[in-house]
Amino acid sequence: MTKRYPYSLRKRLFWRLLAVQSVVLILVVIVLISVGQMFDYRSTEGTIEILRRAVFRQPTGELSLRETEDLRQLRKDAPDLWYTIRDTQGHVLTEGRIPDEYASIGSALDHVGQARLGWNLGDQDRPAAARMKWIAMDWGQAQFLTGTDGPNSITFILFGVSLTLAKFVVPIVAVMALGALIATPMVVRRSLVGINQAALQADTIDVDQRGGRLSANDIPEEVAPLMRAVNRALGRLDEGYERQERFLTDAAHELRTPIAILNTRIGSLPHSAVKTDLLEDAARLAVLTEQMLDLQRLKQGKVQFTNINLGQLARKVIIEMAPLAFAAGYTVQFEVDGAGEIEGDPLALQRALMNILQNAINHGGRKGIISLTSGCNWIEVSDEGPGIPADLQERIFEPFFKRHHDGRGAGLGLNLVRDIMRMHRGEVTFDNRGLGAICRLSFPSGGTADDKTVSHLARAMD
The missing domain is CATH 3.30.565.10 (Histidine kinase-like ATPase, C-terminal domain)
Structure with a gap:
């Protein structure tokens, strides 16, 4: 049978609560990323990532795209592909039909690191959604603007999830851990006040303190059955001890008469070594009987x-x-x-x-x-x-x-x-x-x- 060692309730509650909270938070984030507007964000982000890998600066300073496999696949999957790539020197690289709403943006967003462009709930005229983001390249800063959804590959899903985890989930989990670290000992300590009092009461229970019971005040509902079982066990021990005492007292009283008769009969025997031994044995019996009665009397x-x-x-x-x-x-x-x-x-x-x-x-x-x-x-x-x-x-x-x-x-x-x-x-x-x-x-x-x-x-x- 495997020996089980005592464990800390505070530590167990802390780590299990933190684990449950973290798993629930991560699942919520994944669901949010997988549906709604965050789905659009992920897809558009994938398009920008493909363009970022393909764009480069020519020796003349102009911007161009390499014909990468991802870019070819993007043009195949998204025939309506459009984008605008600008650098800080004013070079522009575009493709596809750019919606009128974004054609004249130009340098208006130069001081914005990234933005999601679209419409509000209730708008009658809903323009196409778009995504703008400044990215640091090896050869300088470049602004990417596109409204085309990229491929929904597992790579981009993991990228979006990882980005969200790094930006939002990890800090939230850290705050929850700090809160749990502070709150868990306080909650456990207050919840176990009754158990600590019962433990002090248990230390006073001894064979000379019969009738003691453990208090059920401020005891958690989950622990109450154990307390009641212990009290019932203490009651059975008290009853057994009282029966034992009554038996010893009755036995000692009953032994007095036969011991007295034994002494009388031994005294009538002729003097011999056997008689001496019998007298000593009878005397010990008499002393033991009186000791038992004295103990009960005292x-x-x-x-x-x-x-x-x-x-x-x-x-x-x-x-x-x-x-x-x-x-x-x-x-x-x-x-x-x-x-x-x-x-x-x-x-x-x-x-x-x-x-x-x-x-x-x-x-x-x-x-x-x-x-x-x-x-x-x-x-x-x-x-x-x-x-x-x-x-x-x-x-x-x-x-x-x-x-x-x-x-x-x-x-x-x-x-x-x-x-x-x-x-x-x-x-x-x-x-x-x-x-x-x-x-x-x-x-x-x-x-x-x-x-x-x-x-x-x-x-x-x-």
């Missing part, structure tokens, strides 16, 4: 800010996550004596801290100490694992990014943590410190997240 703006004691929040999370850490082979260290209070959403911050601990359990090397400490407006989680490579420290917050392709996790945890911290006008940072990695959740001192910030996060997570 997208819908269902957050409620209250006073939160960071120490109590950390204690609640460590109690819930400690069994999983012990089962994976870690020792847990807990220090929150310096914890302060902030304002935030308890459920969201609890989920963020659980995701950080889950990340430490998954990537801490399954040995050493996992520490959870808290200060006035921060909480830190550290491990003694291999740490985070420098080239991955920024990418770990990308949605669906996983450090290892072992199938564990969906890559949503740290992305969710970052969004929750943005909602609280805080930040989450990772660093390598000695053995392992350390993650800090930092909150603004004495700051709260306003409704505008929460609303913006809900849209950003959509």
Whole structure:
């Protein structure tokens, strides 16, 4: 399939309009030359051209005609041939019966370069039409006067057309080109104002800006079907996205019960390595389910800010996550004596801290100490694992990014943590410190997240 590259509408309109105008103008000129009075002009011009080629000056100064083939053919085709040839020295060469109207013209037209002589519409007495023209010869200026039509050969037709094109059509085409060059960009720019506005609107449409449609104001009629088709496509995408969200929410709710039953049954098993692996897998399922529900809750703006004691929040999370850490082979260290209070959403911050601990359990090397400490407006989680490579420290917050392709996790945890911290006008940072990695959740001192910030996060997570 041949690749088609974008083209300039302005250039295409300019050249096509100019081509059409030029062709129409040339056709009109050809038609005018072929009929009416311009036909007479062409024929008489042919007679003068034959005479010009045949006339010469004798050594005595007299004017004479060579018996050229064209001249012989002209006398044969036009038995009524008449002409008068004069030079500036007064020499005259004539042939045929010169009409009385032109016999006495003499030097009356010496100061006229060329003229068509004849009659006007409405005249009762109509004299024969004639043509006078001064032509520069090698031996001087000569005046030709004749009223006999020459042969209608293609040569003279082309000569007349070429002469008219050179004198009239080319200048007119040049003027039209200049006008089209100026007018076409203006017309195109004004005609595409609506399309440019629709393009700006299209740039704002994203997965977090559903419901957007392209405006049909000031849209050319030819483009309107495309705009309507795009809007219908956007509507179908919105409907599909909403169905997908409803499905994920319903699926997450439905998974809670079987996961709880699974945890209960696994807990009743005797202690073994298999039980440990099953507990970890069930915990990941539970975390993933809660992440899906948290995403939907935050997208819908269902957050409620209250006073939160960071120490109590950390204690609640460590109690819930400690069994999983012990089962994976870690020792847990807990220090929150310096914890302060902030304002935030308890459920969201609890989920963020659980995701950080889950990340430490998954990537801490399954040995050493996992520490959870808290200060006035921060909480830190550290491990003694291999740490985070420098080239991955920024990418770990990308949605669906996983450090290892072992199938564990969906890559949503740290992305969710970052969004929750943005909602609280805080930040989450990772660093390598000695053995392992350390993650800090930092909150603004004495700051709260306003409704505008929460609303913006809900849209950003959509």
